[in-house]
Amino acid sequence: MIQPHGDGVPLSVPEQSDDWVHQIVHGTPVPTFVIDANHRVTHWNPACEAVTGCPASAVIGTDRSWAPFYAKQRPVMADLIVDGILAEQVDTYYGGKCRRSVTVPGAWEAEDFFAHFPGGGKWLSFTAAPLTDCDGTVVGAIETLRDITAEKRAAQALRESEHRLAAIVEGSPVPMFVIDEDHKVTHWNKACEAIIGLSKEQMVGTSDQWRPFYPEARPVMADLVVASDTESKVATHYDGKYKPSELIDGAWEAIDHFPYCRGGARWLYFTAAPLRGLDGRVVGAVETLQDISAQKNYERQLEHQATHDSLTGLANRFLFEDRLTQALAQSRRTETLIGLLFIDLDHFKVINDTLGHAAGDKVVQTTAQRIAKAVRAGDTVARLGGDEFAILLVAPESENVVADIIGRLIVDVSAPIEVDGQELVVGCSIGAALSPRDGTSGQDLLMHADAAMYRAKESGRSTFQFFTREMNDQACERMTVERDLRRALENDEFELFFQPQVNLFTDTIIGAEGLLRWHHPTLGMVSPDRFIPVAEETGLVLPLGRWVIDQACRLGRDWTADGRRLRISVNLSARQFHDPGLVRQVQAAMARWGTDSLAFDLELTESTVMKDTAAAAAILSRLKDQGVRLSMDDFGTGYSSLGQLRAFPFDMIKIDRSFIMDLHSGHGAEAVVRAIIGLAESLNLAVIAEGVETERQRDFLRAEGCIEAQGFLYSKAVPAAEFGRLLNRSP
Numbered sequence: 001m002i003q004p005h006g007d008g009v010p011l012s013v014p015e016q017s018d019d020w021v022h023q024i025v026h027g028t029p030v031p032t033f034v035i036d037a038n039h040r041v042t043h044w045n046p047a048c049e050a051v052t053g054c055p056a057s058a059v060i061g062t063d064r065s066w067a068p069f070y071a072k073q074r075p076v077m078a079d080l081i082v083d084g085i086l087a088e089q090v091d092t093y094y095g096g097k098c099r100r101s102v103t104v105p106g107a108w109e110a111e112d113f114f115a116h117f118p119g120g121g122k123w124l125s126f127t128a129a130p131l132t133d134c135d136g137t138v139v140g141a142i143e144t145l146r147d148i149t150a151e152k153r154a155a156q157a158l159r160e161s162e163h164r165l166a167a168i169v170e171g172s173p174v175p176m177f178v179i180d181e182d183h184k185v186t187h188w189n190k191a192c193e194a195i196i197g198l199s200k201e202q203m204v205g206t207s208d209q210w211r212p213f214y215p216e217a218r219p220v221m222a223d224l225v226v227a228s229d230t231e232s233k234v235a236t237h238y239d240g241k242y243k244p245s246e247l248i249d250g251a252w253e254a255i256d257h258f259p260y261c262r263g264g265a266r267w268l269y270f271t272a273a274p275l276r277g278l279d280g281r282v283v284g285a286v287e288t289l290q291d292i293s294a295q296k297n298y299e300r301q302l303e304h305q306a307t308h309d310s311l312t313g314l315a316n317r318f319l320f321e322d323r324l325t326q327a328l329a330q331s332r333r334t335e336t337l338i339g340l341l342f343i344d345l346d347h348f349k350v351i352n353d354t355l356g357h358a359a360g361d362k363v364v365q366t367t368a369q370r371i372a373k374a375v376r377a378g379d380t381v382a383r384l385g386g387d388e389f390a391i392l393l394v395a396p397e398s399e400n401v402v403a404d405i406i407g408r409l410i411v412d413v414s415a416p417i418e419v420d421g422q423e424l425v426v427g428c429s430i431g432a433a434l435s436p437r438d439g440t441s442g443q444d445l446l447m448h449a450d451a452a453m454y455r456a457k458e459s460g461r462s463t464f465q466f467f468t469r470e471m472n473d474q475a476c477e478r479m480t481v482e483r484d485l486r487r488a489l490e491n492d493e494f495e496l497f498f499q500p501q502v503n504l505f506t507d508t509i510i511g512a513e514g515l516l517r518w519h520h521p522t523l524g525m526v527s528p529d530r531f532i533p534v535a536e537e538t539g540l541v542l543p544l545g546r547w548v549i550d551q552a553c554r555l556g557r558d559w560t561a562d563g564r565r566l567r568i569s570v571n572l573s574a575r576q577f578h579d580p581g582l583v584r585q586v587q588a589a590m591a592r593w594g595t596d597s598l599a600f601d602l603e604l605t606e607s608t609v610m611k612d613t614a615a616a617a618a619i620l621s622r623l624k625d626q627g628v629r630l631s632m633d634d635f636g637t638g639y640s641s642l643g644q645l646r647a648f649p650f651d652m653i654k655i656d657r658s659f660i661m662d663l664h665s666g667h668g669a670e671a672v673v674r675a676i677i678g679l680a681e682s683l684n685l686a687v688i689a690e691g692v693e694t695e696r697q698r699d700f701l702r703a704e705g706c707i708e709a710q711g712f713l714y715s716k717a718v719p720a721a722e723f724g725r726l727l728n729r730s731p
């Protein structure tokens with residue numbers, strides 16, 4: 001029998017061994033107690049007192065006296081051991097919570113919560129082992145306790161925080177998932193399921209289920225975060241599409257296209273942030289996804305609009321120039337050619353003016369499709385404006401290849417186009433420049449291809465022209481013109497010349513056409529054909545035109561001061577015609593300089609008035625109200641119909657120089673001239689022939705009843721003073 005050790009009582013041998021037990025039990029810092037075969041507590045060490053709050057005096061010698069802190073009416077583990085009861089019985093009391101010790105034979109272990117310890121409730125883990133005598137008879141049991149309250153609380157706290165995390169992830173409307181440090185998915189919420197199309201069941205516990213929606217073999221962003229990858233590694237997988245988060249340390253953001261999401265392809269913006277343990281170590285990552293498909297599609301739409309022509313869907317000038325720059329850089333590296341083609345449709349304006357804009361659009365669209373079909377996939381076709389297209393040929397093998405492509409384009413483009421039941425044949429003129437031969441910068445190539453295209457147009461329609469050095473000189477001159485035109489007016493470099501207009505039967509000067517001359521400081525006399533188009537484009541034609549009108553009226557006043565009747569005409573360009581200040585300006589000049597004997601005449605071409613016929617008719621009638629005469633210039637070259645001509649208040653038709661030039665050349669110009677004269681007569685309009693150079697032409701015109709003419713036969717355009725002298729000599 002093991003007895004508690006009492007003070008001053010001599011020890012027998014068994015007592016001696018009892019004393020050893022006492023010393024061992026009391027010497028161990030592990031809470032330990034011993035019971036004897038009658039379940040009475042024989043030893044209860046200070047550590048046991050400390051953990052339970054129960055003094056040894058309260059329990060030593062008792063059996064069930066600890067019941068007060070052991071609320072559940074069941075034996076302590078040591079009791080069961082002493083009774084040598086079967087495992088099943090242990091289970092009865094410690095159902096599921098106890099296990100056989102793997103280190104001490106015959107011992108059992110369990111853990112439980114003790115709610116009624118004097119020091120407060122505690123979790124204890126306890127191990128009870130049998131004590132046997134030399135025969136192996138169980139004479140008691142020893143039980144050690146371990147306070148596991150802190151561990152239990154920590155585990156509980158962890159469970160709760162995990163539960164909270166799960167609740168946050170699950171309840172979040174933002175698609176998100178979590179992976180652990182082994183890259184396994186631990187959380188995968190409903191929103192994620194909805195967007196990706198893979199269920200929580202499919203994803204949780206796995207690390208390679210991404211493949212279905214992540215076709216490229218690369219880690220998901222969260223994997224990179226868990227691996228604490230460097231920026232260079234992230235860049236390898238998310239080249240150009242990622243950035244470090246500005247808000248969360250160690251987090252990355254990226255945008256990518258996922259073709260296999262639920263409901264089709266999506267653009268996702270995702271952020272992966274590290275999950276850190278208390279020690280700061282990365283133990284997982286949380287990734288949130290945002291479907292930005294709508295925004296991305298809108299952006300792409302805007303980008304497409306900003307870089308493409310809306311009518312044809314072809315690249316616009318902006319994109320074209322960008323591609324050209326890239327292609328040139330590439331061609332420098334690879335030492336290959338670049339071909340640049342400019343295509344302009346022949347007589348497109350006429351189609352637009354006569355058949356309407358819808359027909360014009362159809363022609364442009366059809367042409368765009370044909371051009372796009374005629375070139376290779378890597379080449380770029382752009383619409384630069386109205387009927388102007390450009391093609392960037394990347395690495396053509398030779399100039400001959402470019403020529404072949406051009407030949408094909410001319411044939412393809414000029415195939416008939418059906419518009420409103422009519423078949424139209426629209427030819428084109430093509431200009432080509434090659435790099436490096438004709439220039440190595442985009443600007444040079446564009447300029448040179450443009451110059452070549454203009455040359456092609458000049459040399460007859462439906463043809464092409466490669467750029468030449470001589471064109472370069474012309475292009476340079478055009479740039480000089482553009483630059484110098486701005487200060488030419490201030491510098492008084494313009495002069496208005498006059499070309500007499502005569503009565504073919506009496507040879508009397510009845511009027512004059514004012515024609516501009518520019519005395520350029522270095523280029524010398526520049527003809528209006530070279531600078532008027534530039535002045536039109538830059539808007540400089542407006543101040544210049546004002547000056548011309550004023551000059552013409554002032555000189556006209558001088559020449560008619562003596563009561564002589566005279567008509568002075570000036571040309572009006574389209575831009576001037578549509579200038580809202582025109583009528584007021586003409587009125588002011590006429591009021592300032594006008595005389596009763598002076599007829600002031602404005603010459604307009606067909607194309608100027610045919611653009612917007614209703615508006616043009618209104619402007620023309622306001623001009624007429626000011627007493628201005630109106631002449632239709634270059635008549636016969638455009639496509640105005642008789643009906644349209646009747647709608648405008650013109651006084652005179654000018655037969656274009658080209659018809660007069662072709663008289664007697666076998667081109668049938670006689671019939672055209674005769675028809676125009678007849679038309680003018682029937683409409684009660686005056687008619688004047690321009691460009692009369694020979695007596696034969698004059699005689700023909702006389703015979704056909706044309707009364708007025710101008711041309712080199714009589715005089716070229718001369719300075720005002722000289723015209724004054726001619727006038728004085730005129731009968």
Ligand SMILES: Nc1nc2c(ncn2[C@@H]2O[C@@H]3COP(=O)(O)O[C@H]4[C@@H](O)[C@H](n5cnc6c(=O)[nH]c(N)nc65)O[C@@H]4COP(=O)(O)O[C@H]3[C@H]2O)c(=O)[nH]1
Pocket residue numbers: 499514515516527528529532545548570571572573603633634657690691692693710711712713716717
């Ligand atoms: N071969 C030949 N040519 C003849 C003959 N008779 C006259 N010409 C030329 O034919 C052109 C007639 O002017 P346009 O058709 O109005 O064509 C004009 C007109 O469209 C424009 N222009 C001239 N001055 C002005 C101006 O003050 N304002 C505007 N807006 N345009 C102007 O420039 C064009 C060219 O003017 P120019 O070079 O002066 O050329 C003038 C004139 O010099 C001839 O018998 N044979």
